[in-house]
Amino acid sequence: MKTAFSMMRLRRWCALAASLAVVALALGGALAASTVDPAFEPILRRLAADGLPESKLRRLFARAELVFSPRAMADKLTALYMRKYGLRLVADVQAGLAALGWYPGPVDGKLDRMTRWSIKTYQSAVGLPPDPVATEALLRELGTTPRRAPAGLVFPEFPTAEVHEVVLSAERMAEAREFYAQNRAALARTREAYGVPEEYLVALLAVETRVGRYLGDEVAVVNLASLVAGEDPARLAPAFAYEKPAADRQAWLNKKALEKGEWAYGELRALLRYAEAQGIDPLSIPGSIYGAIGICQFMPSNALKYAVDGNGDGKADLFDVPDALASLGNILRAMGWKQPMSEEAMRKVFYGYNHSQVYVNTIMDAARRLREAPASGTTKP
Structure with a gap:
C-alpha cells in the first residue's frame, strides 16, 4: 500500500x-x-x-x-569541479570568514563541514537564516557587515565518520519507525525473498525519500x-x-x-x-534533480532491470510500498547482498547503490538505531 x-x-x-x-x-x-x-x-x-x-x-x-533548465547539470558539474579543483567563490567566502575569526580551516575552495559550520554560525550572528552555502550574496554580506567573531569562539571537532545528521534526527527516525511498524508484512516478505533485513531496507528509504514522504519536487x-x-x-x-x-x-x-x-x-x-x-x-513521474524515481529512488535504467511486482497486481510500481520494497531487495541482492554478511560487505553494497561514504555511514547508523529501538504499531499487508 x-x-x-x-x-x-x-x-x-x-x-x-x-x-x-x-x-x-x-x-x-x-x-x-x-x-x-x-x-x-x-x-x-x-x-x-x-x-x-x-x-x-x-x-x-x-x-x-x-x-530546458540548466540547474541539474550546473549542480552536478559544480560539485565535481569543487571536488577536483575547489571553487573560487567558496575560497573567497572562506577567506572572508577567516579574516573575521569565524573560520579556522584552509582556504581551499571545498565546502566541508567546518566551512558549512562557519557560514551558519556567522549567519546566525548577523541575523540571517542559517543556510550553509557559499553565494555571492553571502560574500557581499561579509563585506558590508564585517562582524568579528567573539573572543574565545570554540570551533567544533567533527567525528571522522560524517553522516547526514538531519536523517538521524528524532523526527526523521520517528518517521522511519512508523513506516517500519506499518509495513512489517511487506518488509518481512522482502527479507524472506531477498535476504535483506528490515532495518536496512527502512534505513535506506529513510535516507532516500523520508520513507516515501518526499518523492521529489x-x-x-x-x-x-x-x-x-x-x-x-x-x-x-x-x-x-x-x-x-x-x-x-x-x-x-x-x-x-x-x-x-x-x-x-x-x-x-x-x-x-x-x-x-x-x-x-x-x-x-516526480523525481530527484538527477532523475531518480520512486520511494527507493531508482535510476530509470535500474527500474527497467530490477523493478518487480511485490503485491501481485501485475505491475512494478516504484511508488507502491510493496513493489518498492521488493524492487529494493532485488537490486541489493543483485549488487551482492547475501547472508551472512560482514559490515564491510554491507557497506560495499550500499556504496554501489550511491557512491557516497556519508550516505553509507548514515544508512548503517540509522539501521543500528532501528535495531536498538524496534518499531511498534499497526501492520499493513
Missing part, C-alpha cells in the same frame, strides 16, 4: 497530467514541432532514431512543462532532458561566471558535461520505456 504522503503527491501529479491531457486533446492531439523547446529538438530526433515513436515524442516534448523527464541538453558548454557558462575557469579547466568541464549528458540520455530513454511499460504519463 502507498503511504498517505505518496498518495497525496501522486494525486496532485495525476491531476496535473490529466489537465494537460485535456488541453492536448482540445488542440487536436498534434502540436506543432515549433512548440518544442529548441534545446530539446536534437534529443527528440535522437530518441526517434532509437526507435521511440516520433509523433508521440512530439506530443510529449511540446507540452508546457518540458522547458522535480519532473524526472524534464531534469533528464535538461541534463542531456546541458552538455552544450554555452548553456552552462552563467553557472561558472564567477569561477572563470582557465582553458584547461574549461576543457575538463566540457568533457564532464558530455559524459553526464550521454549518461542522462540513456536514463531518459529508459524512463520513457518504463513509463510506457507501466502505462503512465511520463510527465506524471
Whole structure:
C-alpha cells in the first residue's frame, strides 16, 4: 500500500497530467514541432532514431512543462569541479570568514563541514537564516557587515565518520519507525525473498525519500532532458561566471558535461520505456534533480532491470510500498547482498547503490538505531 504522503503527491501529479491531457486533446492531439523547446529538438530526433515513436515524442516534448533548465547539470558539474579543483567563490567566502575569526580551516575552495559550520554560525550572528552555502550574496554580506567573531569562539571537532545528521534526527527516525511498524508484512516478505533485513531496507528509504514522504519536487523527464541538453558548454557558462575557469579547466568541464549528458540520455530513454511499460504519463513521474524515481529512488535504467511486482497486481510500481520494497531487495541482492554478511560487505553494497561514504555511514547508523529501538504499531499487508 502507498503511504498517505505518496498518495497525496501522486494525486496532485495525476491531476496535473490529466489537465494537460485535456488541453492536448482540445488542440487536436498534434502540436506543432515549433512548440518544442529548441534545446530539446536534437534529443527528440535522437530518441526517434532509437526507435521511440516520433509523433508521440512530439506530443510529449511540446507540452508546457518540458522547458530546458540548466540547474541539474550546473549542480552536478559544480560539485565535481569543487571536488577536483575547489571553487573560487567558496575560497573567497572562506577567506572572508577567516579574516573575521569565524573560520579556522584552509582556504581551499571545498565546502566541508567546518566551512558549512562557519557560514551558519556567522549567519546566525548577523541575523540571517542559517543556510550553509557559499553565494555571492553571502560574500557581499561579509563585506558590508564585517562582524568579528567573539573572543574565545570554540570551533567544533567533527567525528571522522560524517553522516547526514538531519536523517538521524528524532523526527526523521520517528518517521522511519512508523513506516517500519506499518509495513512489517511487506518488509518481512522482502527479507524472506531477498535476504535483506528490515532495518536496512527502512534505513535506506529513510535516507532516500523520508520513507516515501518526499518523492521529489522535480519532473524526472524534464531534469533528464535538461541534463542531456546541458552538455552544450554555452548553456552552462552563467553557472561558472564567477569561477572563470582557465582553458584547461574549461576543457575538463566540457568533457564532464558530455559524459553526464550521454549518461542522462540513456536514463531518459529508459524512463520513457518504463513509463510506457507501466502505462503512465511520463510527465506524471516526480523525481530527484538527477532523475531518480520512486520511494527507493531508482535510476530509470535500474527500474527497467530490477523493478518487480511485490503485491501481485501485475505491475512494478516504484511508488507502491510493496513493489518498492521488493524492487529494493532485488537490486541489493543483485549488487551482492547475501547472508551472512560482514559490515564491510554491507557497506560495499550500499556504496554501489550511491557512491557516497556519508550516505553509507548514515544508512548503517540509522539501521543500528532501528535495531536498538524496534518499531511498534499497526501492520499493513
